[in-house]
Amino acid sequence: MQLVQLAFRNLFRNTRRTVLTVLLISFSLTALIITDAMMRGMTDLIVKSITETLLGEAQIHKQGFRDNFDIDLFIEDTAEIEDSLSNDPTVLAYASRTISGAMISSSYNVTGGMVYGIDADAEADLSRIKIAVETGSYLSGKPNEILIGKTMGDLLEIKLGDRIVVTLTEANTGEMTQALFRVSGLLHFGITEIDKNIAFINIDEARKLIRLGAHGAHEIAIRFRNPEDAKNTALAVFTNHNTETLESLSWLQLNKEVSSIIEMSSYGTLIIGLILFLLASLGVINSMFMSIYERIYEFGVLKAIGTRPLDLGLLIIIESLLIALISCAVGIILALLISEYTSTVGIPLGEMEFSGLAMSDRILTQFHISQITELPIYVILLTVMSGLYPAWFASKIIPTEALQRSL
Protein backbone atom coordinates (compact mmCIF):
# COMPACT_ATOMS: atom_id res chain seq x y z
CA MET A 1 0.00 0.00 0.00
CA GLN A 2 1.54 3.24 -1.05
CA LEU A 3 1.32 6.27 1.26
CA VAL A 4 -0.47 8.19 -1.50
CA GLN A 5 -3.15 5.55 -1.78
CA LEU A 6 -3.54 5.43 2.00
CA ALA A 7 -3.72 9.24 2.16
CA PHE A 8 -6.30 9.33 -0.61
CA ARG A 9 -8.49 6.82 1.16
CA ASN A 10 -8.08 8.69 4.44
CA LEU A 11 -9.54 11.79 2.81
CA PHE A 12 -12.83 10.02 2.33
CA ARG A 13 -13.16 8.69 5.85
CA ASN A 14 -15.04 11.84 6.66
CA THR A 15 -16.32 12.88 3.27
CA ARG A 16 -18.33 15.83 4.57
CA ARG A 17 -15.31 17.39 6.27
CA THR A 18 -13.10 16.82 3.23
CA VAL A 19 -15.73 18.30 0.91
CA LEU A 20 -16.09 21.37 3.16
CA THR A 21 -12.31 21.85 3.31
CA VAL A 22 -12.04 21.43 -0.46
CA LEU A 23 -14.84 23.94 -0.97
CA LEU A 24 -13.17 26.43 1.37
CA ILE A 25 -9.90 26.26 -0.54
CA SER A 26 -11.44 26.05 -3.99
CA PHE A 27 -13.75 29.02 -3.34
CA SER A 28 -10.74 30.99 -2.11
CA LEU A 29 -8.86 30.11 -5.31
CA THR A 30 -11.90 30.97 -7.43
CA ALA A 31 -12.24 34.30 -5.61
CA LEU A 32 -8.55 34.99 -6.14
CA ILE A 33 -8.69 34.13 -9.86
CA ILE A 34 -11.79 36.27 -10.36
CA THR A 35 -10.24 39.13 -8.34
CA ASP A 36 -7.11 38.92 -10.48
CA ALA A 37 -9.18 38.76 -13.67
CA MET A 38 -11.25 41.70 -12.46
CA MET A 39 -8.14 43.72 -11.54
CA ARG A 40 -6.68 43.00 -14.97
CA GLY A 41 -10.00 44.03 -16.57
CA MET A 42 -10.14 47.14 -14.38
CA THR A 43 -6.53 48.06 -15.20
CA ASP A 44 -7.22 47.56 -18.87
CA LEU A 45 -10.32 49.70 -18.57
CA ILE A 46 -8.41 52.46 -16.79
CA VAL A 47 -5.56 52.33 -19.30
CA LYS A 48 -7.95 52.39 -22.24
CA SER A 49 -9.99 55.13 -20.64
CA ILE A 50 -6.96 57.31 -20.13
CA THR A 51 -5.18 56.58 -23.39
CA GLU A 52 -8.13 56.32 -25.75
CA THR A 53 -10.05 59.35 -24.51
CA LEU A 54 -7.58 62.04 -25.45
CA LEU A 55 -4.12 61.38 -24.10
CA GLY A 56 -2.86 58.65 -26.43
CA GLU A 57 -0.17 56.23 -25.28
CA ALA A 58 2.65 58.71 -25.77
CA GLN A 59 3.04 62.39 -26.51
CA ILE A 60 5.74 64.64 -27.94
CA HIS A 61 5.98 68.26 -26.79
CA LYS A 62 8.42 71.09 -26.78
CA GLN A 63 10.46 70.96 -23.58
CA GLY A 64 8.71 72.98 -20.86
CA PHE A 65 5.31 73.16 -22.56
CA ARG A 66 3.60 70.91 -20.04
CA ASP A 67 4.72 73.06 -17.11
CA ASN A 68 2.13 75.80 -17.76
CA PHE A 69 0.89 75.24 -21.32
CA ASP A 70 2.90 78.21 -22.61
CA ILE A 71 1.49 78.87 -26.08
CA ASP A 72 4.92 80.04 -27.29
CA LEU A 73 6.49 76.62 -26.65
CA PHE A 74 5.35 74.84 -29.79
CA ILE A 75 7.00 72.44 -32.22
CA GLU A 76 7.74 74.65 -35.23
CA ASP A 77 7.79 71.93 -37.86
CA THR A 78 5.98 68.68 -37.13
CA ALA A 79 6.59 67.31 -40.63
CA GLU A 80 9.90 65.68 -39.80
CA ILE A 81 8.53 64.05 -36.64
CA GLU A 82 5.35 62.93 -38.41
CA ASP A 83 7.47 61.42 -41.17
CA SER A 84 9.50 59.49 -38.60
CA LEU A 85 6.33 58.30 -36.84
CA SER A 86 4.69 57.18 -40.06
CA ASN A 87 7.72 54.98 -40.78
CA ASP A 88 7.87 53.57 -37.26
CA PRO A 89 6.42 50.03 -37.25
CA THR A 90 5.46 50.26 -33.55
CA VAL A 91 3.21 53.28 -34.16
CA LEU A 92 -0.43 52.70 -35.07
CA ALA A 93 -1.61 56.32 -35.25
CA TYR A 94 -0.55 59.83 -34.39
CA ALA A 95 -2.08 63.28 -34.51
CA SER A 96 -0.75 66.81 -34.10
CA ARG A 97 -2.62 69.25 -31.91
CA THR A 98 -2.54 72.88 -30.96
CA ILE A 99 -3.49 73.72 -27.40
CA SER A 100 -4.27 77.17 -26.14
CA GLY A 101 -6.11 78.79 -23.29
CA ALA A 102 -9.22 80.66 -24.44
CA MET A 103 -12.23 82.67 -23.41
CA ILE A 104 -15.37 81.27 -24.97
CA SER A 105 -18.45 83.45 -25.05
CA SER A 106 -22.02 83.07 -26.19
CA SER A 107 -24.78 85.62 -26.28
CA TYR A 108 -25.68 84.63 -22.74
CA ASN A 109 -22.54 83.67 -20.93
CA VAL A 110 -18.78 83.41 -20.96
CA THR A 111 -16.36 80.75 -19.74
CA GLY A 112 -12.66 79.97 -19.79
CA GLY A 113 -11.28 76.80 -21.25
CA MET A 114 -8.77 75.14 -23.53
CA VAL A 115 -9.17 75.06 -27.28
CA TYR A 116 -7.59 72.14 -29.10
CA GLY A 117 -6.87 72.41 -32.76
CA ILE A 118 -7.12 68.87 -34.11
CA ASP A 119 -6.62 66.95 -37.33
CA ALA A 120 -10.09 65.43 -37.61
CA ASP A 121 -9.05 62.39 -39.70
CA ALA A 122 -5.92 61.53 -37.74
CA GLU A 123 -7.74 62.07 -34.45
CA ALA A 124 -10.47 59.60 -35.40
CA ASP A 125 -7.89 56.78 -35.20
CA LEU A 126 -6.36 58.07 -32.00
CA SER A 127 -8.90 59.45 -29.55
CA ARG A 128 -12.56 59.17 -28.64
CA ILE A 129 -13.48 62.69 -29.77
CA LYS A 130 -15.42 61.42 -32.79
CA ILE A 131 -17.21 58.78 -30.70
CA ALA A 132 -18.00 61.34 -28.00
CA VAL A 133 -20.15 63.44 -30.35
CA GLU A 134 -23.57 63.10 -28.75
CA THR A 135 -25.44 65.69 -30.79
CA GLY A 136 -24.51 67.14 -34.17
CA SER A 137 -21.57 65.97 -36.18
CA TYR A 138 -17.81 65.55 -35.98
CA LEU A 139 -15.40 68.05 -37.54
CA SER A 140 -15.46 67.83 -41.33
CA GLY A 141 -12.79 70.42 -42.15
CA LYS A 142 -15.29 73.15 -43.05
CA PRO A 143 -14.58 76.65 -41.69
CA ASN A 144 -15.81 77.77 -38.25
CA GLU A 145 -16.73 74.34 -36.92
CA ILE A 146 -16.35 73.84 -33.19
CA LEU A 147 -17.08 70.91 -30.90
CA ILE A 148 -17.75 71.67 -27.25
CA GLY A 149 -18.58 69.59 -24.24
CA LYS A 150 -22.25 69.30 -23.30
CA THR A 151 -21.51 70.78 -19.88
CA MET A 152 -19.80 73.78 -21.45
CA GLY A 153 -22.80 74.14 -23.77
CA ASP A 154 -25.14 74.18 -20.77
CA LEU A 155 -22.93 76.77 -19.10
CA LEU A 156 -22.97 78.97 -22.20
CA GLU A 157 -26.69 78.28 -22.62
CA ILE A 158 -26.25 77.38 -26.25
CA LYS A 159 -27.44 74.57 -28.47
CA LEU A 160 -26.28 72.98 -31.70
CA GLY A 161 -25.78 75.51 -34.51
CA ASP A 162 -25.49 78.50 -32.17
CA ARG A 163 -22.64 80.95 -32.60
CA ILE A 164 -19.87 81.41 -30.07
CA VAL A 165 -16.85 83.65 -29.98
CA VAL A 166 -13.47 82.27 -29.05
CA THR A 167 -10.79 84.67 -27.86
CA LEU A 168 -7.23 83.42 -28.01
CA THR A 169 -3.70 84.71 -27.69
CA GLU A 170 -1.33 84.62 -30.63
CA ALA A 171 1.92 82.77 -30.14
CA ASN A 172 5.10 84.81 -29.87
CA THR A 173 3.34 88.22 -30.05
CA GLY A 174 0.87 87.73 -27.20
CA GLU A 175 -1.74 89.67 -29.21
CA MET A 176 -5.41 88.85 -28.64
CA THR A 177 -7.34 87.33 -31.51
CA GLN A 178 -10.97 86.43 -31.89
CA ALA A 179 -13.00 84.17 -34.15
CA LEU A 180 -16.63 83.30 -34.55
CA PHE A 181 -17.58 79.64 -34.59
CA ARG A 182 -20.80 77.74 -35.02
CA VAL A 183 -21.37 74.78 -32.72
CA SER A 184 -21.28 71.72 -34.95
CA GLY A 185 -21.35 69.09 -32.23
CA LEU A 186 -21.88 68.61 -28.53
CA LEU A 187 -19.60 66.10 -26.84
CA HIS A 188 -20.10 63.79 -23.93
CA PHE A 189 -16.94 62.06 -22.64
CA GLY A 190 -18.32 61.43 -19.18
CA ILE A 191 -15.32 63.26 -17.74
CA THR A 192 -16.37 66.55 -16.17
CA GLU A 193 -12.98 68.15 -16.72
CA ILE A 194 -13.17 67.65 -20.50
CA ASP A 195 -16.91 68.14 -20.94
CA LYS A 196 -16.73 71.47 -19.13
CA ASN A 197 -13.44 72.97 -20.25
CA ILE A 198 -12.35 71.77 -23.68
CA ALA A 199 -13.40 72.76 -27.18
CA PHE A 200 -12.11 71.33 -30.43
CA ILE A 201 -11.63 73.17 -33.73
CA ASN A 202 -9.92 72.23 -37.00
CA ILE A 203 -6.13 72.41 -36.66
CA ASP A 204 -5.60 74.53 -39.78
CA GLU A 205 -7.90 77.23 -38.39
CA ALA A 206 -6.21 77.00 -35.01
CA ARG A 207 -2.76 77.38 -36.59
CA LYS A 208 -3.88 80.49 -38.44
CA LEU A 209 -5.57 81.98 -35.39
CA ILE A 210 -2.65 81.63 -33.05
CA ARG A 211 -0.04 81.93 -35.77
CA LEU A 212 1.83 78.63 -35.42
CA GLY A 213 2.65 78.40 -39.12
CA ALA A 214 1.59 75.62 -41.51
CA HIS A 215 3.24 72.80 -39.54
CA GLY A 216 3.31 74.10 -35.98
CA ALA A 217 1.78 72.15 -33.11
CA HIS A 218 1.95 71.97 -29.34
CA GLU A 219 1.50 68.26 -29.05
CA ILE A 220 1.77 65.11 -31.08
CA ALA A 221 -0.26 62.30 -29.55
CA ILE A 222 0.68 58.71 -30.44
CA ARG A 223 -0.91 55.27 -30.23
CA PHE A 224 1.11 52.09 -30.48
CA ARG A 225 0.16 48.89 -32.24
CA ASN A 226 0.87 47.10 -28.98
CA PRO A 227 -0.31 49.23 -26.04
CA GLU A 228 2.30 47.51 -23.83
CA ASP A 229 4.98 49.38 -25.82
CA ALA A 230 4.16 52.45 -23.75
CA LYS A 231 6.21 50.82 -20.99
CA ASN A 232 9.24 50.35 -23.24
CA THR A 233 11.22 53.58 -22.98
CA ALA A 234 13.93 52.11 -25.23
CA LEU A 235 11.66 52.43 -28.29
CA ALA A 236 12.64 54.84 -31.04
CA VAL A 237 9.51 56.92 -30.31
CA PHE A 238 11.02 57.81 -26.97
CA THR A 239 14.74 57.81 -27.72
CA ASN A 240 14.57 59.72 -31.03
CA HIS A 241 12.37 62.51 -29.76
CA ASN A 242 13.82 63.19 -26.37
CA THR A 243 16.22 65.98 -27.20
CA GLU A 244 17.28 69.31 -25.77
CA THR A 245 14.20 70.94 -27.25
CA LEU A 246 11.70 68.05 -27.36
CA GLU A 247 10.34 65.57 -24.89
CA SER A 248 8.65 62.28 -25.73
CA LEU A 249 6.82 60.69 -22.83
CA SER A 250 4.60 57.66 -22.33
CA TRP A 251 1.19 58.01 -20.73
CA LEU A 252 2.64 56.43 -17.57
CA GLN A 253 4.97 59.41 -17.28
CA LEU A 254 2.34 61.89 -18.33
CA ASN A 255 -0.20 60.67 -15.79
CA LYS A 256 1.74 59.45 -12.79
CA GLU A 257 -1.33 59.55 -10.59
CA VAL A 258 -3.09 56.84 -12.61
CA SER A 259 0.04 54.76 -13.12
CA SER A 260 0.43 54.74 -9.32
CA ILE A 261 -3.19 53.61 -8.92
CA ILE A 262 -2.55 50.75 -11.35
CA GLU A 263 0.60 49.77 -9.50
CA MET A 264 -1.30 49.82 -6.23
CA SER A 265 -4.06 47.62 -7.68
CA SER A 266 -1.56 44.77 -8.10
CA TYR A 267 -0.79 45.03 -4.39
CA GLY A 268 -4.54 44.95 -3.81
CA THR A 269 -4.74 41.51 -5.45
CA LEU A 270 -1.82 40.36 -3.33
CA ILE A 271 -3.44 41.57 -0.10
CA ILE A 272 -6.80 40.03 -0.98
CA GLY A 273 -4.97 36.79 -1.84
CA LEU A 274 -3.10 36.79 1.45
CA ILE A 275 -6.27 37.37 3.49
CA LEU A 276 -8.18 34.70 1.59
CA PHE A 277 -5.45 32.16 2.02
CA LEU A 278 -4.74 32.98 5.63
CA LEU A 279 -8.39 32.12 6.30
CA ALA A 280 -8.25 29.04 4.08
CA SER A 281 -5.00 27.91 5.74
CA LEU A 282 -6.60 28.14 9.17
CA GLY A 283 -9.44 26.02 7.81
CA VAL A 284 -6.98 23.42 6.52
CA ILE A 285 -5.07 23.34 9.82
CA ASN A 286 -8.33 22.94 11.72
CA SER A 287 -9.53 20.20 9.41
CA MET A 288 -6.22 18.32 9.55
CA PHE A 289 -6.13 18.53 13.34
CA MET A 290 -9.69 17.25 13.64
CA SER A 291 -8.72 14.40 11.38
CA ILE A 292 -5.60 13.69 13.48
CA TYR A 293 -7.45 13.81 16.80
CA GLU A 294 -9.98 11.33 15.45
CA ARG A 295 -7.14 8.97 14.47
CA ILE A 296 -4.82 9.50 17.40
CA TYR A 297 -5.19 5.93 18.67
CA GLU A 298 -4.69 4.63 15.16
CA PHE A 299 -1.52 6.70 14.81
CA GLY A 300 -0.36 5.22 18.12
CA VAL A 301 -0.92 1.75 16.68
CA LEU A 302 0.82 2.65 13.41
CA LYS A 303 3.85 3.87 15.33
CA ALA A 304 3.70 0.83 17.63
CA ILE A 305 3.89 -1.56 14.69
CA GLY A 306 6.90 0.25 13.25
CA THR A 307 5.78 3.20 11.15
CA ARG A 308 8.52 5.81 11.34
CA PRO A 309 7.56 9.34 12.49
CA LEU A 310 8.70 10.72 9.15
CA ASP A 311 6.32 8.42 7.28
CA LEU A 312 3.46 9.44 9.54
CA GLY A 313 4.25 13.12 8.96
CA LEU A 314 4.54 12.44 5.25
CA LEU A 315 1.11 10.81 5.27
CA ILE A 316 -0.43 14.04 6.62
CA ILE A 317 1.51 16.16 4.13
CA ILE A 318 0.29 13.95 1.28
CA GLU A 319 -3.27 14.27 2.58
CA SER A 320 -2.84 18.09 2.53
CA LEU A 321 -1.36 17.91 -0.96
CA LEU A 322 -4.26 15.81 -2.25
CA ILE A 323 -6.76 18.23 -0.71
CA ALA A 324 -4.87 21.08 -2.39
CA LEU A 325 -4.85 19.33 -5.79
CA ILE A 326 -8.56 18.47 -5.65
CA SER A 327 -9.33 22.02 -4.47
CA CYS A 328 -7.31 23.56 -7.28
CA ALA A 329 -9.10 21.46 -9.88
CA VAL A 330 -12.49 22.47 -8.48
CA GLY A 331 -11.40 26.10 -8.02
CA ILE A 332 -10.04 26.42 -11.55
CA ILE A 333 -13.14 24.87 -13.15
CA LEU A 334 -15.40 27.14 -11.11
CA ALA A 335 -13.29 30.21 -11.90
CA LEU A 336 -13.25 29.42 -15.62
CA LEU A 337 -17.03 29.02 -15.66
CA ILE A 338 -17.52 32.34 -13.86
CA SER A 339 -14.84 34.01 -16.01
CA GLU A 340 -16.55 32.80 -19.16
CA TYR A 341 -19.59 34.82 -18.10
CA THR A 342 -17.85 37.87 -16.64
CA SER A 343 -15.42 38.19 -19.54
CA THR A 344 -18.23 38.42 -22.07
CA VAL A 345 -21.18 39.89 -20.17
CA GLY A 346 -19.00 41.79 -17.69
CA ILE A 347 -19.48 43.01 -14.16
CA PRO A 348 -21.83 46.02 -14.20
CA LEU A 349 -20.44 49.26 -12.75
CA GLY A 350 -22.93 51.88 -13.88
CA GLU A 351 -21.42 54.92 -15.58
CA MET A 352 -18.82 56.40 -13.28
CA GLU A 353 -15.93 58.82 -13.29
CA PHE A 354 -12.93 57.76 -11.32
CA SER A 355 -9.98 60.05 -10.73
CA GLY A 356 -10.73 61.99 -13.92
CA LEU A 357 -11.30 58.83 -15.92
CA ALA A 358 -14.54 57.81 -17.55
CA MET A 359 -15.24 54.18 -16.74
CA SER A 360 -17.55 52.28 -19.02
CA ASP A 361 -20.61 50.68 -17.51
CA ARG A 362 -19.01 47.27 -16.95
CA ILE A 363 -15.70 45.57 -16.27
CA LEU A 364 -14.87 42.67 -18.54
CA THR A 365 -12.69 40.27 -16.55
CA GLN A 366 -9.51 39.22 -18.29
CA PHE A 367 -8.17 35.71 -18.34
CA HIS A 368 -4.42 35.29 -18.03
CA ILE A 369 -2.57 31.97 -18.09
CA SER A 370 -0.91 32.77 -14.75
CA GLN A 371 -4.33 32.55 -13.12
CA ILE A 372 -4.40 28.80 -13.69
CA THR A 373 -0.66 28.17 -13.46
CA GLU A 374 0.85 30.50 -10.84
CA LEU A 375 -2.10 31.06 -8.48
CA PRO A 376 -2.84 27.33 -7.98
CA ILE A 377 0.86 26.75 -7.22
CA TYR A 378 0.64 29.31 -4.41
CA VAL A 379 -2.52 27.57 -3.20
CA ILE A 380 -0.83 24.17 -3.23
CA LEU A 381 2.23 25.54 -1.41
CA LEU A 382 0.14 27.30 1.22
CA THR A 383 -2.10 24.28 1.76
CA VAL A 384 0.87 21.95 2.10
CA MET A 385 2.51 24.44 4.45
CA SER A 386 -0.71 24.48 6.47
CA GLY A 387 -0.35 20.72 6.77
CA LEU A 388 3.20 20.97 8.15
CA TYR A 389 2.21 21.71 11.73
CA PRO A 390 -0.41 18.93 11.91
CA ALA A 391 2.16 16.61 10.27
CA TRP A 392 4.78 17.51 12.86
CA PHE A 393 2.19 16.99 15.60
CA ALA A 394 1.27 13.55 14.22
CA SER A 395 4.90 12.51 13.90
CA LYS A 396 5.49 13.40 17.55
CA ILE A 397 2.64 11.27 18.89
CA ILE A 398 3.98 8.97 21.61
CA PRO A 399 2.53 5.49 21.07
CA THR A 400 1.96 4.68 24.75
CA GLU A 401 0.15 7.96 25.35
CA ALA A 402 -1.91 7.58 22.19
CA LEU A 403 -2.82 4.00 23.07
CA GLN A 404 -3.90 5.00 26.59
CA ARG A 405 -5.87 8.03 25.44
CA SER A 406 -8.74 6.15 23.90
CA LEU A 407 -8.73 3.11 26.11
Next chain:
Amino acid sequence: MTIVIETKDLCRYFGDSEETMVKAADHVNIEIEKGEFTAIIGPSGSGKTTVLHLMGGLDNPTSGEVELSGKNIAKMSGGELCDLRRDHIGFIFQSYNLIPVLSAEENIEYIMLLQGVKTSERKKRVKEMLALVGLSGLENRRPGKLSGGQQQRVAIARAMASRPDIILADEPTANLDSKTGIALLDVMKELNEAHDMTFVFSTHDEKIMSRASRLIHMRDGKVELDERK
Protein backbone atom coordinates in the same frame (compact mmCIF):
# COMPACT_ATOMS: atom_id res chain seq x y z
CA MET B 1 16.16 -22.86 25.71
CA THR B 2 16.58 -19.57 23.79
CA ILE B 3 15.65 -16.45 25.70
CA VAL B 4 13.68 -14.11 23.43
CA ILE B 5 13.14 -11.25 25.83
CA GLU B 6 14.54 -10.50 29.24
CA THR B 7 13.93 -7.65 31.67
CA LYS B 8 16.57 -6.82 34.25
CA ASP B 9 15.62 -4.69 37.26
CA LEU B 10 13.13 -2.94 35.03
CA CYS B 11 11.55 0.15 36.61
CA ARG B 12 9.01 2.61 35.26
CA TYR B 13 7.94 5.34 37.62
CA PHE B 14 5.37 8.04 36.86
CA GLY B 15 5.22 11.37 38.71
CA ASP B 16 7.87 13.79 39.90
CA SER B 17 7.70 13.80 43.67
CA GLU B 18 7.88 11.00 46.23
CA GLU B 19 4.26 11.62 47.31
CA THR B 20 2.75 11.44 43.85
CA MET B 21 5.09 8.87 42.32
CA VAL B 22 3.46 5.74 40.90
CA LYS B 23 5.71 2.71 40.53
CA ALA B 24 4.07 1.01 37.55
CA ALA B 25 7.02 -1.37 37.20
CA ASP B 26 9.33 -1.83 40.14
CA HIS B 27 12.49 -3.93 39.63
CA VAL B 28 10.82 -6.41 37.31
CA ASN B 29 12.94 -9.38 36.24
CA ILE B 30 11.35 -11.61 33.64
CA GLU B 31 12.83 -14.02 31.07
CA ILE B 32 10.62 -15.13 28.20
CA GLU B 33 11.79 -18.19 26.35
CA LYS B 34 11.10 -19.02 22.75
CA GLY B 35 7.76 -20.76 22.21
CA GLU B 36 6.31 -19.79 25.56
CA PHE B 37 2.63 -18.86 25.86
CA THR B 38 2.87 -16.48 28.78
CA ALA B 39 0.18 -14.45 30.51
CA ILE B 40 1.04 -11.51 32.73
CA ILE B 41 -1.89 -11.22 35.06
CA GLY B 42 -2.92 -9.05 37.94
CA PRO B 43 -5.52 -6.53 39.04
CA SER B 44 -5.99 -3.18 37.31
CA GLY B 45 -3.05 -0.90 38.02
CA SER B 46 -0.73 -3.77 38.81
CA GLY B 47 1.61 -2.71 35.96
CA LYS B 48 1.09 -5.54 33.48
CA THR B 49 0.39 -3.25 30.49
CA THR B 50 3.35 -1.04 31.43
CA VAL B 51 5.66 -4.06 31.47
CA LEU B 52 4.25 -5.20 28.12
CA HIS B 53 4.85 -1.73 26.62
CA LEU B 54 8.39 -1.64 28.01
CA MET B 55 9.06 -5.09 26.54
CA GLY B 56 7.83 -3.87 23.17
CA GLY B 57 9.93 -0.69 23.17
CA LEU B 58 6.82 1.48 23.24
CA ASP B 59 7.96 3.19 26.41
CA ASN B 60 11.34 3.96 27.96
CA PRO B 61 12.13 2.56 31.41
CA THR B 62 13.10 4.80 34.30
CA SER B 63 15.89 2.34 34.97
CA GLY B 64 16.83 -1.22 34.17
CA GLU B 65 17.19 -3.07 30.91
CA VAL B 66 15.09 -4.89 28.33
CA GLU B 67 17.01 -7.29 26.15
CA LEU B 68 15.43 -8.58 22.98
CA SER B 69 17.43 -11.41 21.46
CA GLY B 70 20.44 -10.17 23.39
CA LYS B 71 20.13 -6.46 22.45
CA ASN B 72 19.38 -3.87 25.12
CA ILE B 73 16.44 -1.96 23.70
CA ALA B 74 16.15 0.41 26.67
CA LYS B 75 18.96 2.53 25.28
CA MET B 76 17.81 2.61 21.67
CA SER B 77 16.81 5.83 19.89
CA GLY B 78 13.25 6.46 18.62
CA GLY B 79 14.16 5.48 15.08
CA GLU B 80 15.95 2.29 16.17
CA LEU B 81 12.95 1.35 18.31
CA CYS B 82 10.65 1.86 15.33
CA ASP B 83 12.75 -0.52 13.25
CA LEU B 84 12.96 -2.98 16.14
CA ARG B 85 9.18 -3.02 16.61
CA ARG B 86 8.67 -3.37 12.86
CA ASP B 87 11.09 -6.29 12.44
CA HIS B 88 11.07 -8.17 15.74
CA ILE B 89 7.84 -7.58 17.64
CA GLY B 90 4.22 -8.23 16.76
CA PHE B 91 1.53 -6.31 18.61
CA ILE B 92 -2.09 -7.20 19.20
CA PHE B 93 -4.24 -4.57 20.90
CA GLN B 94 -7.50 -4.72 22.78
CA SER B 95 -9.40 -2.62 20.21
CA TYR B 96 -8.02 -4.49 17.16
CA ASN B 97 -6.96 -1.18 15.63
CA LEU B 98 -6.79 -2.07 12.03
CA ILE B 99 -6.50 0.74 9.51
CA PRO B 100 -10.15 1.27 8.58
CA VAL B 101 -9.51 2.41 5.01
CA LEU B 102 -7.49 -0.69 4.16
CA SER B 103 -8.90 -4.13 3.42
CA ALA B 104 -8.00 -7.14 5.58
CA GLU B 105 -5.38 -8.10 3.03
CA GLU B 106 -3.91 -4.58 2.90
CA ASN B 107 -3.83 -4.33 6.69
CA ILE B 108 -1.74 -7.48 6.85
CA GLU B 109 0.41 -6.29 3.99
CA TYR B 110 1.07 -2.85 5.52
CA ILE B 111 3.78 -3.90 7.94
CA MET B 112 5.55 -5.91 5.25
CA LEU B 113 5.56 -2.80 3.07
CA LEU B 114 7.33 -0.98 5.88
CA GLN B 115 9.82 -3.85 5.98
CA GLY B 116 10.40 -3.61 2.24
CA VAL B 117 9.26 -7.17 1.53
CA LYS B 118 8.88 -7.88 -2.20
CA THR B 119 5.37 -7.88 -3.67
CA SER B 120 5.30 -11.58 -4.55
CA GLU B 121 6.50 -12.55 -1.06
CA ARG B 122 3.97 -10.20 0.53
CA LYS B 123 1.09 -11.67 -1.41
CA LYS B 124 2.21 -15.19 -0.54
CA ARG B 125 2.47 -14.42 3.17
CA VAL B 126 -0.87 -12.61 3.26
CA LYS B 127 -2.53 -15.67 1.76
CA GLU B 128 -0.83 -17.92 4.30
CA MET B 129 -1.73 -15.69 7.26
CA LEU B 130 -5.36 -15.38 6.23
CA ALA B 131 -5.56 -19.16 5.94
CA LEU B 132 -3.89 -19.60 9.34
CA VAL B 133 -6.42 -17.35 11.09
CA GLY B 134 -9.31 -18.80 9.11
CA LEU B 135 -10.21 -15.72 7.09
CA SER B 136 -9.61 -16.95 3.54
CA GLY B 137 -12.18 -15.36 1.25
CA LEU B 138 -12.54 -12.24 3.38
CA GLU B 139 -9.32 -10.61 2.25
CA ASN B 140 -11.00 -7.75 0.42
CA ARG B 141 -13.29 -6.73 3.25
CA ARG B 142 -12.51 -3.58 5.15
CA PRO B 143 -12.57 -3.70 8.98
CA GLY B 144 -16.01 -2.09 9.09
CA LYS B 145 -17.40 -5.14 7.28
CA LEU B 146 -15.81 -7.66 9.66
CA SER B 147 -17.03 -8.79 13.11
CA GLY B 148 -14.96 -8.02 16.20
CA GLY B 149 -13.58 -11.57 16.24
CA GLN B 150 -12.70 -11.42 12.55
CA GLN B 151 -10.98 -8.05 13.04
CA GLN B 152 -8.90 -9.47 15.88
CA ARG B 153 -7.95 -12.40 13.67
CA VAL B 154 -6.73 -9.91 11.06
CA ALA B 155 -4.77 -8.16 13.85
CA ILE B 156 -3.15 -11.52 14.73
CA ALA B 157 -2.35 -12.16 11.08
CA ARG B 158 -0.85 -8.65 10.83
CA ALA B 159 1.24 -9.26 13.92
CA MET B 160 2.52 -12.57 12.54
CA ALA B 161 3.05 -11.47 8.95
CA SER B 162 6.22 -9.58 9.80
CA ARG B 163 7.71 -12.82 11.21
CA PRO B 164 8.48 -11.31 14.62
CA ASP B 165 10.47 -12.92 17.43
CA ILE B 166 7.62 -12.40 19.84
CA ILE B 167 3.99 -11.32 19.85
CA LEU B 168 2.85 -9.02 22.64
CA ALA B 169 -0.90 -8.97 23.15
CA ASP B 170 -2.58 -6.42 25.39
CA GLU B 171 -5.97 -7.73 26.58
CA PRO B 172 -6.70 -9.23 23.13
CA THR B 173 -10.00 -10.81 24.14
CA ALA B 174 -11.35 -7.98 26.30
CA ASN B 175 -13.70 -6.67 23.61
CA LEU B 176 -14.87 -10.05 22.42
CA ASP B 177 -17.72 -12.24 23.58
CA SER B 178 -16.80 -15.45 25.34
CA LYS B 179 -17.32 -17.77 22.37
CA THR B 180 -15.34 -15.56 19.96
CA GLY B 181 -12.62 -15.10 22.57
CA ILE B 182 -12.20 -18.85 22.98
CA ALA B 183 -12.06 -19.38 19.22
CA LEU B 184 -9.42 -16.69 18.90
CA LEU B 185 -7.34 -18.11 21.74
CA ASP B 186 -7.48 -21.49 20.09
CA VAL B 187 -6.08 -19.90 16.93
CA MET B 188 -3.23 -18.32 18.86
CA LYS B 189 -2.51 -21.49 20.84
CA GLU B 190 -2.42 -23.44 17.60
CA LEU B 191 0.02 -20.93 16.10
CA ASN B 192 2.10 -21.16 19.23
CA GLU B 193 2.25 -24.93 19.11
CA ALA B 194 2.53 -25.38 15.36
CA HIS B 195 4.96 -22.54 14.62
CA ASP B 196 6.74 -22.25 17.97
CA MET B 197 5.60 -18.61 18.08
CA THR B 198 6.23 -16.83 21.38
CA PHE B 199 3.23 -15.02 22.90
CA VAL B 200 3.09 -12.74 25.93
CA PHE B 201 -0.33 -11.54 27.06
CA SER B 202 -1.37 -8.94 29.55
CA THR B 203 -4.80 -10.05 30.68
CA HIS B 204 -7.52 -10.57 33.26
CA ASP B 205 -9.14 -13.22 31.14
CA GLU B 206 -9.54 -16.61 32.79
CA LYS B 207 -9.64 -18.28 29.38
CA ILE B 208 -6.16 -17.03 28.55
CA MET B 209 -4.89 -17.97 31.99
CA SER B 210 -6.17 -21.51 31.57
CA ARG B 211 -4.38 -21.90 28.24
CA ALA B 212 -1.15 -20.17 29.20
CA SER B 213 1.93 -22.31 29.79
CA ARG B 214 3.22 -19.72 32.22
CA LEU B 215 1.52 -17.17 34.51
CA ILE B 216 3.33 -14.12 35.83
CA HIS B 217 1.34 -12.54 38.67
CA MET B 218 1.90 -8.84 39.20
CA ARG B 219 0.82 -6.53 42.00
CA ASP B 220 1.86 -2.90 42.60
CA GLY B 221 4.43 -3.02 39.84
CA LYS B 222 6.24 -6.06 41.18
CA VAL B 223 6.28 -9.68 40.08
CA GLU B 224 4.47 -11.47 42.89
CA LEU B 225 4.58 -14.96 41.48
CA ASP B 226 6.00 -16.59 38.36
CA GLU B 227 4.54 -20.05 37.75
CA ARG B 228 5.12 -22.42 34.87
CA LYS B 229 2.47 -25.07 34.29
